[in-house]
Amino acid sequence: MQSFDFVRPSSVAEAVAALGAEDAQPLSGGQTLLPSMKQRLAAPAVLVSLSGIAEMQGLRREGDSLVIGGATTHATVARAARTDFPALAELAGNIGDPAVRNRGTIGGSLANNDPSACYPAAALATGATIVTDRRQIAADDFFQGLFTTALEEGEIVTAVRLPIPQRANYQKFIQPASRFALVGVFVASYAGGVRVAVTGASGDGVFRWTEAEAALSDRFAADAVTGLTVEAEGMIGDLHGTPAYRANLVRVLTGRAVAAAG
Amino acid sequence: MTKVTLTVNGKAVSREVEQRTLLVQLLRDDPASGGLGLTGTHVGCDTSQCGACTVHVDGMAVKSCTMLAVEAEGAAVTTIEGMANADGSLSPLQQAFQDHHGLQCGFCTPGMVMTAAALLAENPTPSESAVRYYLEGNICRCTGYHGIVKAIMAASGQDMPAMAAE
Ligand SMILES: Cc1cc2nc3c(=O)[nH]c(=O)nc-3n(C[C@H](O)[C@H](O)[C@H](O)COP(=O)(O)OP(=O)(O)OC[C@H]3O[C@@H](n4cnc5c(N)ncnc54)[C@H](O)[C@@H]3O)c2cc1C
Ligand code: FES
Numbered sequence A: 001m002q003s004f005d006f007v008r009p010s011s012v013a014e015a016v017a018a019l020g021a022e023d024a025q026p027l028s029g030g031q032t033l034l035p036s037m038k039q040r041l042a043a044p045a046v047l048v049s050l051s052g053i054a055e056m057q058g059l060r061r062e063g064d065s066l067v068i069g070g071a072t073t074h075a076t077v078a079r080a081a082r083t084d085f086p087a088l089a090e091l092a093g094n095i096g097d098p099a100v101r102n103r104g105t106i107g108g109s110l111a112n113n114d115p116s117a118c119y120p121a122a123a124l125a126t127g128a129t130i131v132t133d134r135r136q137i138a139a140d141d142f143f144q145g146l147f148t149t150a151l152e153e154g155e156i157v158t159a160v161r162l163p164i165p166q167r168a169n170y171q172k173f174i175q176p177a178s179r180f181a182l183v184g185v186f187v188a189s190y191a192g193g194v195r196v197a198v199t200g201a202s203g204d205g206v207f208r209w210t211e212a213e214a215a216l217s218d219r220f221a222a223d224a225v226t227g228l229t230v231e232a233e234g235m236i237g238d239l240h241g242t243p244a245y246r247a248n249l250v251r252v253l254t255g256r257a258v259a260a261a262g
Numbered sequence B: 001m002t003k004v005t006l007t008v009n010g011k012a013v014s015r016e017v018e019q020r021t022l023l024v025q026l027l028r029d030d031p032a033s034g035g036l037g038l039t040g041t042h043v044g045c046d047t048s049q050c051g052a053c054t055v056h057v058d059g060m061a062v063k064s065c066t067m068l069a070v071e072a073e074g075a076a077v078t079t080i081e082g083m084a085n086a087d088g089s090l091s092p093l094q095q096a097f098q099d100h101h102g103l104q105c106g107f108c109t110p111g112m113v114m115t116a117a118a119l120l121a122e123n124p125t126p127s128e129s130a131v132r133y134y135l136e137g138n139i140c141r142c143t144g145y146h147g148i149v150k151a152i153m154a155a156s157g158q159d160m161p162a163m164a165a166e
């Protein structure tokens, strides 16, 4: 790992100021960033730790939404969202392994936008709002392809506001070596309709499966999607699964998610 | 360099570290080069995959190869060296690893014990599947895991014959 300067501010305002330095980058749980730095895929000159910022920690209910601080760990979400949003608690509790969940954070996961990460599917399927130090970004505008988001240089995800669905479920087909999603599907049903977000499958990262949304908004039943097909073109192909295999998994997991959401 | 002050196995320690020093380096490095010389914590992969480096930070299992030492400022860290009884004898969990063939070469064992201790603190009588699930991030190249799972079940005071034989 190349050397860097390290600061650990105690407020968002101080963190934003520190991120103004050349080649400065936020460090949250470090479960992605530190391995990347060891491999020299990242070499920031300044690391700005978000772990000491109290205002970025924890969960709170705001009307029909759950607001989660950007530096809240997966383990905390798994514990604290159980009553308000059980499908999200379950998603968080199935990320990686216990040690990863004790450090990794929701803000880090969303900012990183790994094409196989779990939280982007939840954010997109719930039509969440990503709250930053300077603005609010709709999930539909936030995810912009592989490891790419709407975030500007030095912009911090301070919180995420997720509208709580009436029914929801996340189905993750685990890639056993990495423990990320080979394919993951989040289905969320609201009074106004159903949203379906897919991770792990597309080469462009998380996406909404709009045909399934239309079919499920019409009739919320697992067999409502059995007749639909997902194009294999554009899907990830690697030694763990061909594009056609992933495309099929999208349909199968959507059906399972609907069945499990009840 | 930055000064970091923390508690390790109940003792307050303070060291000057480079910003990029990993927690596992601070723990393991020779005292002559600024470390604590606690080599019980192992580095297996150094890529956040194997769990050999698992320690407790404020009671939570953490991969010490994937945390900066400076991030442990003010924290209470427990390593495998802090797990034995006060008289130096093995704790019941450690003894169970010995009794139930929970180790062969022993390389993964410090991480396994730390992860198991975190599990039992959260859930004192886990099911067999809960044990296997919790060990997801700890890799063992020798035992085939069965002895490890048995050891943890035994340490939790649960019925061993109920578990399938190896
Ligand atoms: C063994 C292993 C298994 C894993 N399995 C899964 C899995 O199954 N599913 C899954 O979804 N993930 C998985 N992960 C990834 C894990 O969830 C990471 O914790 C997460 O992707 C990144 O969060 P972090 O807090 O660790 O961020 P960091 O590693 O600290 O940062 C990641 C990136 O985001 C930036 N960043 C961090 N926080 C913010 C913020 N608040 N605002 C703006 N930018 C920010 C950083 O600068 C960096 O570029 C796994 C990781 C490991 C090591
Ligand atoms: S050495 Fe830390 S996870 Fe393998």
Ligand code: FES
Binding pocket: B102, B103, B104, B105, B106, B107, B108, B109, B139, B140, B141, B142, B143
């Ligand atoms: S006992 Fe050898 S790696 Fe587990």
